[in-house]
Structures are given as structure tokens and as C-alpha cells.
Amino acid sequence: MRGFLKHRLFWPLLILVALLALNLFFTDNFFKVQMKDGHLYGSLIDIVRFGAPLILVSLGMTLVIATSGIDLSVGSVVAIAGALACLRISDLSDQNSVTGVLGAVGLALVLSVVLGAWNGFLVAGIGIQPIIATLILMVAGRGLAQLITDGQITTVNSSPYKLIGGGYWLTLPFGIIIVAVVLALTAFLTRRLALGLLIESVGGNAEASRLAGISARGVLIMVYTFCGLCAGIAGLMISSNVSSADGNNAGLWIELDAILAVVIGGTSLAGGRFSLSGTVLGALIIQTLTTTIYSIGVPPETTLLFKALVVTVVCLIQSPAFRAKVFQRRMRPVEARPATEEKVRVSA
């Protein structure tokens, strides 16, 4: 029991369960998952389905943050990917042609990868602070997305494209399947191969890991590229779900939600360690919170207030300093060590 309490996913999991339990009292049939026309329906499915883009972006963000970086440009990449795909599809003579849609999707993803690699190049190649390096693309990228869509909302009417974000496959929403595949691949690459170790080592100390023979630059460029790709896929999902691209608003503030998801999941912004399952939990918490607020009937305007509250509570609980100060007597022997470790890392 003590081991379970100390597990780093304990608190996020508790919050998620509490949020879900809240729905048990306030929302009818919340936990009911039904089969309709061969598709699975239900609030739980919806949470994962609408949370899919956030989970994807957060996955990429997790690896970036694990290298002690940050990627502010994901929202803009989301908008650019959706805008480019919709622009290409709307230019097709037959919008339902599968090859045409695949071409558009491929082009958008290639561009996302290029944009991610650009971020990686700025961080690893030129040595710019990640927050500033990605701020460039965050500001300019939003302008690019508006340029692509000409400031308008580009709508498409393409059933193959609709599948990505709004369709079903094997009774499940297609978005969930995409997330599951990306998550499994990421988990395999980082936890079964040495890649995760390399990422954590670069995040712990880039210089030391370079001296130890790790190609720190290569690892950095790779994680930013991966983050760009994840943001691109998320952008396709979001624009496909509404069959349109909005350069102004698509993916707005998703970088903040993604960073929150990562932090709620127990990954420290200082880098050096990461938890993929924690991030998925974090993203689910954010999505469940949003869904709960809507279903309970709280005015949607106050969503942000609840978000601020939950974020503060989760971060406080996870802060070693907070626990050391508030639960001083009980927790000190356990918590004193991580607190000092954090201090050294910040000031180093």
C-alpha cells in the first residue's frame, strides 16, 4: 500500500478517478458504453476521442520536455498541417479520391516534420534556448497558417479525409486507433530500446552526455522532429473532425494544454526523466475536466477557472517543497531528498 501511495502516477490517477466519479452523480449513463451500428458510443469513448489530438501533441511534448526543452510551436504546426491538407484537398477535382487525400495528408505531415526539424536545428545546431527557438515558429507559424488559408476558414467535403478525425474503424473511432499506434510505437522506441535512456541523459546534462559519447544534437533534433510530426497528425485530426481548416483558431493554446498534461503526468520541466503513461493520464485529466464541466452544466465560461484550480492543486501536490512544508512531520524522511535534488538542478 505504501509503495502504491508513493508511486508517481498515484496522484494523477486519483484526480482522474475523482473526476470520473463526479460524473457518476451528475451525469446519467456516464459509464454506459453502447454498440450502435457497429460503432462504440459513450461518454468515456468521447473523452478519449476528443482528447486524441491533445494526447498526441502531449506525447511529442513529453520527449521534448524530457530533454529539458519545450516546444511552444505545436499549436501553429497543428494549424499549418490542417490548413495545408485542406487547401490541397479543396484543389482536388474529386475530393473523395483516396490517393489525392493521401497525397495531401502526406504533404502536410512532411511539412510538419520539416518544421519540427527546423526547431531542432535552432535548438541543437545554433544553440538557442528552446522556449525562444520555438517562440519564433509559434508567432510566424500562426501567420503562415493564416497565409495558407488566406485568413478564411477553408472547408472541404471529403469522406476519406473525414475518416482521420471523425470516422470509425474496427468499431472504434479512428483517432483512438491512431493514438494507440503512435503511443505503442513511442513506448517501444523509448522503453524497449535505449532511446529513452539517451533522451533522459541529454535532458539531465547535455554536455555530460556528449562527453559520454551520445550524439546530443542528434537526439535533440530527433525529439523536436517527432514533436512536429505528432502536432501535424493532431492538426489533421482536428481539421478532419470539423472538415475545415481555420488558420486563426485551430490548435490555439494546445501547447499550453500539452505542457500541462506533461507536468500533471509527473514529468519535470527541468528534464532528465519522463513518463509516457503519466502524460496520457494528464491529457485525459484535462479532457475529462472539460467534458465534466460541460456535462455537469457549469457555464462553459468558467472552464478556465476550474482548469486553473486543478492545475494548481495537482502541481502543488506533486511539488516536493509543498509536501515537505505542509506534511512536514510525516513526509520529511521520504521527501527531503527530491527537494534538494530539484534545487540543485534549477540553479545549475
Added chain:
Amino acid sequence: MTSITGLPGLRRAVPQKYIPVLVTAGLFVAMFVAGGIRYENFATGQIILNVFIDNAFLLVVAVGMTFVILTGGIDLSVGSVVALSTMIAASLLKDGWPAPGVIALVLVIGAVLGLGMGAIIHYFEIQPFIVTLAGMFLARGLCYTISTDSIPIENETFTAIAQTRIGLGGDLSVSPSALIAVVVVLIAAFVLHYTRLGRSVYATGGSEQSALLMGLSVARTKIAVYTISGFCSALGGLLFAFYSLSGYGLSAVGMELDAIAAVVIGGTLLTGGSGYLLGTVLGVLVLGLIQTIISFEGTLSSWWTKIFIGVLLFAFILLQRLFLGRSRR
């Protein structure tokens, strides 16, 4: 990781710490001259004053942001606090509160919000990024709970301040807001360069550990900068209310990024410890001049502003790397 690159001759002629500010100043002059050649009626003093008038609120917000960034922190809540200030001011004025009371209350609320965030950052050792992000959600959320619609301001004091123009001789004139912004800049410059708090800000940003060992009150300094930033955001919100004569929960979306961009373009390092307030002022002026040029161009759409600012940010950071070659963290 300090690499020595750049032009040795230039580095010897000018102290290298002034180079980023000088580059920004040079860019501002170049943009102004280029605009003057390209457009009629551009190269006048009033154009520069108009940049001040239109960006007074950004200037004040960026001043607060400079303090925070100099300590190595960041404040993402400023845009939302600006919006919250306009909302509080507009709704209270609508209820018949007197203008001085409203102004005082708004400033206090902004400072208290900043104080709270600073205290959490310092005492619970949570990263500024996350705490001010929560602050951003909180302030934006409070805006929406006040109202989701725009509230017009019809108070006499506010409209009077909005419409007054103070002549400076010739055809030149400025708004009271621009003057307030300049006064804030002067006070802040004094505090940063001639007071103990200012020295502590630079020391904390340079190295928190060293500042602690020197016996400086790092706790007080860190909390103070977020309080200053909160106060400046609230004041910026009031100036924004004078400018737009309304309160709206969606106003100033993304202003934190404009402020950060202005600080960075002004040559302040995000790692803290190095930079000047004058640089921030120049950064705001450059951003404002881009917008002016785009409005003179007429055919260019607003998204070009964003692309230009992005390109400019890139160019400046590259320059900083070339001249200064600082370590990354």
C-alpha cells in the same frame, strides 16, 4: 560553452554588453528611414509618437516582463491580467463606482495576483512557467465569469483621458497614456540601475546560488518581480481601457508573447541576468513600427505582421548568438 565568435574590431570598439541594444536601435532607425523613403508622410515625429500612443499598454506590460525575465523567470499571465483589468474597470464603472477608486482597486488586484504567483513560485518551488500559466487561466476565467460580452466604458474621467491630447509644440501631440508609459519606463530604469532591488534582480538572474551566498534576499527579489509584473499588467490594462474605452474578456490575447518578443528583441537574455530596459523600449517600438509599416502598405494582410515578427525574432537571436555566444542554460 562560451564560444568567441563575431567581429573582433566591433567588439573592442563598443562594450559587448551594449551591442544587442545598439543593433535594435540601428534596426529601428533603418526601418524608419526605409519607411520614410517608401511612403509619403511617414518620416515625421508624429509617427514615432503614434507608435508610443498605440503601444503604451504593451510598453508598460513589457517593462514588468523585463523585471521577471531578468531574474530568469517568465510571466505568462500578463495578457490575461490586462484583460481582467479592463473587465473589472468596465464593470465597476458601469455600476457607478468613482474612477479613482476603480483605478486603485485594479492596480491592487494586479499586484496581489502577481504577489500570489511569486510566493507560490518561490516557496513551493514550482516552475514559473506552470504557475503563471495557471495564473493565465485563472485571470482569463475570471474575465468570463464577469461577462462574456464587451462592456463599454462611459465614465467621464476615462473618456476624458482617452480623448485628451497633449501638445508638444509644432504639430506633435501625445496621449496621457503614452506619458504614463514613459514615466513608468523612467521609474523602472531608475529602480533597476540605481537601487538595491535592481542589483538583486540582476544578481538573482545571474546566479541564484551566488546571490544567496552573497546574502541577497532572493526570496524577496523573486516575489517582488512578479508583484511588479502583476502591477504593470494591471496598469497596462487600465491604459488599454483608456485606449479602447471598453472591457472585453478576449482582449490582449497573446500579449504575453508580444511582451516576451519585445524583451528578447531588446537584447535581454531569457536566462536572466543580462539586459536593459532601454532595449525593451526599443523592442516595443520595433514591433509597433512593423505594424505601422504594414498599415501604410495597405495591401499586406495582418498575418504578415506575425511572419515579420517571427523572422525578426530569428534574426535577433542569431545576432545575439553571433556576438555574444552565450551558453544555452
